[in-house]
Each structure stands twice: as C-alpha cells, then as structure tokens.
Amino acid sequence: xxxxxxxxxxxxxxxxxxxxLCFAVGGAFAQKQTTIRxxxxxxxxxHKATVAAAEAFMxxxxxxxxxxxxxGWEGYYDKxxxxxxxxxxxxxxxxxxxWFGDFQKNPEMFADIKKVPGLDIGGWTQTSFDYSTLVGKTxxxxxxxxxxxxVYNKTLADKLGIKIDGYLTWETFxxxxxxxxxxxxxxIGYSGTxxxxxxxxxxxxxxxxxxxxxxxxxxxxxxxxxxxxGLEMFKGWFADxxxxxxxxxxxxxxxWSDPDWLNGKVLFSETPVTQITQHxxxxxxxxxxxxxxxxxxxxxxxxxGPNLMxxxxxxxxxxxxxxxxxxxxxxxxxxxxxxxxxRGVPTNKQAYDVLVKNGMIDNVTKIAMKLxxxxxxxxxxxxxxxxxxxxxxxxxxxxxxxxxxxxxxxxKEFYTKASKVLKNFK
Amino acid sequence: xxSLTKHNRVAYLYxxxxxxxxxxxxxxxxxxxxxxxxxxxxxxxxPTFVGLANYVKMFTEDDLFPKSLWVTTKYxxxxxxxxxAFALLVAIILNKNIKGIGLYRTIYxxxxxxxxxxxxxxxxxxxxxxxxxINRLLATVGIMGPDWLGDQRFSLITISLLQVWQFGSxxxxxxxxxxxVPEYLYExxxxxxxxxxxxxxxxxxxxxxxxVFFNLVMQTVNAFQSFTTAFVxxxxxxxxxxxxxxxxxxxxxxxxxxxGYASALSWVLFMILMVVTGFLFKxxxxxxxxxxxxx
Numbered sequence: 226x227x228x229x230x231x232x233x234x235x236x237x238x239x240x241x242x243x244x245x246l247c248f249a250v251g252g253a254f255a256q257k258q259t260t261i262r263x264x265x266x267x268x269x270x271x272h273k274a275t276v277a278a279a280e281a282f283m284x285x286x287x288x289x290x291x292x293x294x295x296x297g298w299e300g301y302y303d304k305x306x307x308x309x310x311x312x313x314x315x316x317x318x319x320x321x322x323x324w325f326g327d328f329q330k331n332p333e334m335f336a337d338i339k340k341v342p343g344l345d346i347g348g349w350t351q352t353s354f355d356y357s358t359l360v361g362k363t364x365x366x367x368x369x370x371x372x373x374x375x376v377y378n379k380t381l382a383d384k385l386g387i388k389i390d391g392y393l394t395w396e397t398f399x400x401x402x403x404x405x406x407x408x409x410x411x412x413i414g415y416s417g418t419x420x421x422x423x424x425x426x427x428x429x430x431x432x433x434x435x436x437x438x439x440x441x442x443x444x445x446x447x448x449x450x451x452x453x454x455g456l457e458m459f460k461g462w463f464a465d466x467x468x469x470x471x472x473x474x475x476x477x478x479x480x481w482s483d484p485d486w487l488n489g490k491v492l493f494s495e496t497p498v499t500q501i502t503q504h505x506x507x508x509x510x511x512x513x514x515x516x517x518x519x520x521x522x523x524x525x526x527x528x529x530g531p532n533l534m535x536x537x538x539x540x541x542x543x544x545x546x547x548x549x550x551x552x553x554x555x556x557x558x559x560x561x562x563x564x565x566x567x568r569g570v571p572t573n574k575q576a577y578d579v580l581v582k583n584g585m586i587d588n589v590t591k592i593a594m595k596l597x598x599x600x601x602x603x604x605x606x607x608x609x610x611x612x613x614x615x616x617x618x619x620x621x622x623x624x625x626x627x628x629x630x631x632x633x634x635x636x637k638e639f640y641t642k643a644s645k646v647l648k649n650f651k
Numbered sequence: 652x653x654s655l656t657k658h659n660r661v662a663y664l665y666x667x668x669x670x671x672x673x674x675x676x677x678x679x680x681x682x683x684x685x686x687x688x689x690x691x692x693x694x695x696x697x698p699t700f701v702g703l704a705n706y707v708k709m710f711t712e713d714d715l716f717p718k719s720l721w722v723t724t725k726y727x728x729x730x731x732x733x734x735x736a737f738a739l740l741v742a743i744i745l746n747k748n749i750k751g752i753g754l755y756r757t758i759y760x761x762x763x764x765x766x767x768x769x770x771x772x773x774x775x776x777x778x779x780x781x782x783x784x785i786n787r788l789l790a791t792v793g794i795m796g797p798d799w800l801g802d803q804r805f806s807l808i809t810i811s812l813l814q815v816w817q818f819g820s821x822x823x824x825x826x827x828x829x830x831x832v833p834e835y836l837y838e839x840x841x842x843x844x845x846x847x848x849x850x851x852x853x854x855x856x857x858x859x860x861x862x863v864f865f866n867l868v869m870q871t872v873n874a875f876q877s878f879t880t881a882f883v884x885x886x887x888x889x890x891x892x893x894x895x896x897x898x899x900x901x902x903x904x905x906x907x908x909x910x911g912y913a914s915a916l917s918w919v920l921f922m923i924l925m926v927v928t929g930f931l932f933k934x935x936x937x938x939x940x941x942x943x944x945x946x
Binding site: 310328615 | 694695696712776780781782798800801802803884885886888889890891902905906907908
C-alpha cells in the first residue's frame with residue numbers, strides 16, 4: 226500500500242513534527258519565568274473579577290505569575306505608600322486622584338505612562354489622561370468613569386408614598402426626609418460612614434462658594450464662616466433625625482454597613498457609581514438620584530471623572546510583563562470582559578466597545594452614568610490630604626455627637642488646624 | 652585559655668540569632684528613631700535636620716499629644732488594676748485543690764494566648780456594638796444598653812475590658828507566687844483564729860508583693876504601649892475618646908507620614924515609661940516584702 230518514497234515522506238514528517246514539538250517545549254522552557262505584583266482595594270465583586278482576570282492573563286502568558294494583593298479601602302493607602310517609600314511597592318497598583326497631593330514632589334515613583342514602550346494607550350482620550358496627570362507627568366491608566374450619586378431605598382419611599390422625582394436641592398432633600406419621617410418617625414433620613422457625611426458637606430461648600438474645596442495651590446475655597454454655616458446645617462440634621470444618630474455610625478469602617486440601612490430603615494445614602502452593583506443585592510429595591518445641588522451652583526462639588534487609575538511602579542523589575550498585564554486588563558477583549566464594570570464604565574474605548582458589544586452595560590449603569598453626566602459641571606480638583614480629612618471628620622463629630630461643641634467653635638478649630646496642614650503642601 | 656575562647660565562640664554562635672535580631676530589629680531602629688526625631692522626614696523625601704522643632708511642636712502646638720496622653724493614662728489606670736485584681740482572684744480560685752484543676756488553668760489561660768489580636772478585637776466590636784450581643788442580652792431583661800463603643804462616655808471603659816480579659820500571664824505568675832507561700836504560716840494563722848480575709852491581707856498579699864510588683868511594672872508598660880485593640884475597634888474615636896498614645900504615633904508615622912515627628916513621639920513615650928517605671932521601683936521599697944528579709 227505504501228511505496229518507499231511515501232514511507233520516507235511519512236518518516237520525514239514525523240521527524241519534523243517531533244522536532245517542532247521539541248522546539249516548542251524547549252521554547253516555552255526557555256521563556257523567562259517572572260513574577261509581578263498587582264495591588265488594589267475594593268469590595269468582594271471587584272476582588273473576584275480582578276483575580277479572575279489575573280488568572281486568565283496567567284493562562285495566556287504562562288511564564289508570568291501575577292501575585293494579587295487586595296484588600297478593603299481601610300489601610301490600603303498606608304500600606305501602599307510605605308511600600309513605595311521602602312522600594313518594595315507592587316509593580317502595578319490601583320491609585321486614587323485624591324492622593325496626588327502627597328506625591329506632587331515625588332512623581333518619579335510612578336512610570337510615565339506615555340513613555341512606556343509597548344503600552345497600548347490608544348483607547349484613551351487626552352481628557353481622560355488629564356485626570357491621571359500629576360505635575361505634567363501622566364502617571365496612571367484612567368479606569369472607569371466615576372462620580373458620587375445618592376442611593377435611596379425605593380421600596381421604603383414607595384411604601385410611604387414619597388416620590389423622588391427630578392433632581393434634589395438641599396431644601397428638597399431635607400423636605401423629603403421630613404415628609405417621610407412625618408409618616409413614619411422610625412425612618413432615618415440618611416446614613417453613612419464619616420466619609421459619607423464628609424463628601425456631602427464638601428459638595429455643599431463647593432456649591433456655595435463656586436470654588437474648589439482645596440485649590441491646586443493648597444488653599445481652601447471657602448471661609449471659616451462658610452464652614453460654620455455648613456456645620457450648623459448638618460448639626461441640625463444630626464439632631465432632628467434627618468441624619469442617622471452619629472453614635473451609631475461614627476465607628477463604621479465600611480460603607481453601607483449600618484444595620485439600619487441594611488434592614489431597610491434608612492431612606493438615603495450615597496455611593497460612587499463604581500459601587501452601584503453592591504446596592505442591587507439588598508432585600509429591597511433601590512433607586513439612584515443626583516447629589517443635592519444648590520440651584521444655580523457653578524460647581525456641584527462632586528468628584529466626577531475617572532478618579533481611579535492603574536499606576537506602574539517606576540522601579541518595576543519587569544516592565545515588559547507589566548505592560549502585557551496592563552494591556553490585557555484594559556484593552557484585551559477577554560480581560561475587559563472579566564474586569565467588566567467593577568471600576569466603572571471604562572474610559573478606554575476598546576474596553577468600552579467590548580462591554581457594549583457583549584451587552585454588559587446594564588440599564589442601572591446607564592441611569593447612573595446619566596446622573597453623573599448631569600452632575601458634571603466641569604473638572605473639579607479634588608485635592609484631599611488625609612490629615613485634613615481627619616480634621617473634617619473631627620469637626621463633624623463635634624457637632625454630630627450629643628452634647629458637644631457649637632458649629633462656630635468646631636469650624637474655628639478645623640479651619641485653624643487644617644490651614645496649618647495645608648501649608649506643608651504649598 | 653584557648654579552650655575558653657573556643658567555648659565562648661560556640662556560645663556566641665548559639666545566641667547569634669538573638670543577637671542579630673536584637674541589633675537589626677531593636678538597636679538599629681532604636682538609634683535611628685532618635686536621629687529621625689530631630690528631622691522632618693516624610694518617608695517620600697530624604698530627612699532634613701530641624702533640631703528640636705518636633706519636640707517643641709509636641710508641647711506647644713499639637714493638642715492631640717496631651718489629649719492622647721491623658722486618654723492613655725486613664726486607660727492604664729482603668730485596665731491595669733482591674734487586670735491585676737482579676738488575675739489574682741482567678742489565681743486564688745485556681746490554687747484550690749479541686750478536681751480537674753489542670754483543665755481549668757488551661758481554659759483560663761487561653762484568652763492570653765489569643766492576646767490583643769485583630770480577630771479578638773473584631774469579636775469585641777461585634778459584642779459591644781449598638782445591636783451587638785451585649786445589648787441584645789440586656790434587652791432580654793428590659794434594659795436598653797448604650798452604644799458602648801460609639802458613645803464617648805463608655806468607649807474607653809469598653810476597650811479597657813478587653814485588656815482585662817487577657818489576664819492569663821499575670822494569673823500564671825500569681826499562681827506560682829501563691830504556691831510559694833509556706834503552708835505553716837497559714838496553719839499558724841488559723842490556729843491563732845485569723846479569718847480568710849485577714850489571712851489574705853496579712854500573709855498572702857505581703858508575701859506575693861514581689862510578683863505584684865513585677866506584674867504591675869510589666870502591665871503598666873504594656874498598657875502604655877497598647878495599640879491593636881483601640882486601633883481595630885474604634886481607631887481612636889469617637890472624638891478621640893480612645894485615642895491612645897500609640898495611635899497618635901501610628902497616625903503620624905503611617906497615615907500622615909511625619910516620621911520625624913512620630914520618632915520624637917516614640918522617644919517621649921520611652922522617657923515617660925522610664926519615669927513611671929522609676930517611680931514604681933522607688934515606691935516599691937515601702938510596700939514590697941521579701942520573705943527572706945522579713946524572716
């Protein structure tokens with residue numbers, strides 16, 4: 226059946242096949258094994274999605290091991306900055322725009338994204354990159370479009386016959402809560418962590434003054450009197466039940482962990498858009514609306530835009546592996562699908578297109594995006610040093626906890642101490 | 652002579668792990684913090700010499716310094732006596748000849764094995780939070796408990812109790828001391844008609860004062876440096892009512908990245924502990940008794 230020449234061809238083909246296999250195997254072994262570290266903070270769904278993406282990446286690039294280091298918000302920054310300072314920082318890490326102030330004099334710790342060879346940055350617009358630019362250097366790959374919005378218990382509102390139509394002003398926000406509490410005094414108007422009381426106060430201050438909370442030159446955009454006025458308003462709300470009793474929430478470390486919120490007794494809280502999926506798991510239905518805004522305000526004081534980013538450690542020992550990982554997470558169809566909406570709607574066009582094509586941008590997200598679009602009144606510089614934030618929390622506790630300081634005294638203390646802190650950033 | 656040198660070498664080799672650890676992890680940081688305490692050091696930038704500025708700031712500008720010191724002093728005064736009293740009480744009970752005493756001793760020592768761990772602190776927070784186990788328990792008898800941790804009036808006492816709960820190591824030392832008290836003294840006292848309280852006051856307590864002193868010094872030093880419990884449970888809040896000195900130190904070092912200032916704070920704490928310990932040593936001569944000097 227087989228002639229000599231065909232047998233010879235067959236033998237030759239086998240040898241070639243074996244040789245190719247040997248080369249392939251040998252080639253794989255020849256590829257340098259490397260390990261890179263990736264760090265981020267977030268909730269459970271973000272952790273799962275990112276770990277899954279890292280695993281998919283390792284399957285695609287078996288010679289690269291990605292060591293994932295993830296945790297909640299609390300303590301992430303302290304750990305990261307200590308590691309970076311000690312030269313043991315992760316190779317790629319999630320970073321927030323709010324921390325830019327600390328690195329104004331040290332941008333050399335971050336790789337210049339626009340100068341990293343092989344990094345696919347074509348999917349981002351310059352507007353997006355503006356958010357990740359620190360003293361003229363692009364230090365991060367902007368992630369999802371983000372912004373803070375109000376979340377409310379729709380089931381409770383419906384039960385009480387309260388309609389939350391259109392956008393709220395601070396007056397209608399308080400009036401809505403008053404109306405709800407008139408119908409059921411056990412209802413709590415608003416609850417959150419200290420940060421979640423701080424954000425609305427900052428927002429109100431910016432709306433009132435039309436100036437950033439803290440300017441790029443490290444100056445407050447408001448006066449001590451403005452601050453006292455805001456604190457007085459909040460003090461009243463803590464006292465009359467518009468806000469949850471501060472004793473119950475002052476020590477909360479995680480957002481939306483107030484048992485009253487989880488049990489459906491609270492009408493409002495606030496949330497970044499990147500976390501909206503968290504709210505779809507409650508026993509009750511939620512709705513979303515815009516942050517309250519003073520009519521005619523020039524700025525809403527709400528942080529809008531891609532405030533999260535992935536940064537690359539300038540001291541990474543394997544930039545090539547980091548580039549591959551960054552490209553996979555942000556622009557590869559498989560990576561983009563796995564990362565999904567866990568850091569908001571991607572600002573990278575390739576990733577965004579993948580999610581649209583796969584029908585992964587749901588209606589809730591679309592509504593949330595519309596809300597932040599409607600809140601956006603231009604880029605809002607959100608310079609927020611940790612020490613000033615702690616002082617803000619102290620001022621809120623002074624007026625919010627029972628039997629404490631007057632709004633004027635708390636404002637004076639905050640303004641004096643925080644102004645001293647800001648001097649270090651000038 | 653050469654044999655002695657050889658022996659010395661072997662000895663040094665055996666203690667080398669400890670020596671290396673002591674030099675690298677204790678002595679070098681100890682000296683470094685002293686140097687850094689005279690600098691402005693933000694971690695991200697090289698330190699710059701500022702002389703005594705950090706110490707001056709501590710005593711003239713930073714109102715959290717005296718506040719945290721006051722909170723820590725209250726914490727020490729609440730937790731240390733309570734802990735020692737409780738440890739002694741349990742030790743006295745466990746000094747009885749009852750069946751299964753070994754098991755009881757092990758069980759009572761267990762909380763100290765867990766120490767001031769993060770997990771234990773989280774458990775403590777869950778027990779004492781507004782809708783926690785303690786308040787639910789109180790509710791069953793019609794008492795509406797306060798927010799133990801969120802209310803400034805109770806927060807420090809609540810976290811001090813966790814310190815008391817870790818009484819095991821003091822208890823073991825007390826137990827050992829109790830066992831050293833000669834039985835004939837008790838017999839003589841009983842023959843003379845002394846009651847239990849009198850025996851405790853006149854025989855037991857004086858004879859265990861060296862261990863009381865040791866426990867007092869150790870627990871005072873530990874309490875002044877307490878961190879984990881308050882940090883995990885309250886982060887020093889509400890309104891700095893549980894803001895222990897170690898949290899002030901941590902915040903400045905790892906939250907605000909003022910390493911120079913934090914180093915100065917650590918040296919002041921060291922000096923405070925030296926003074927407190929010195930005071931305890933000095934005062935001990937008036938209340939501590941050694942059996943051999945008494946007899």
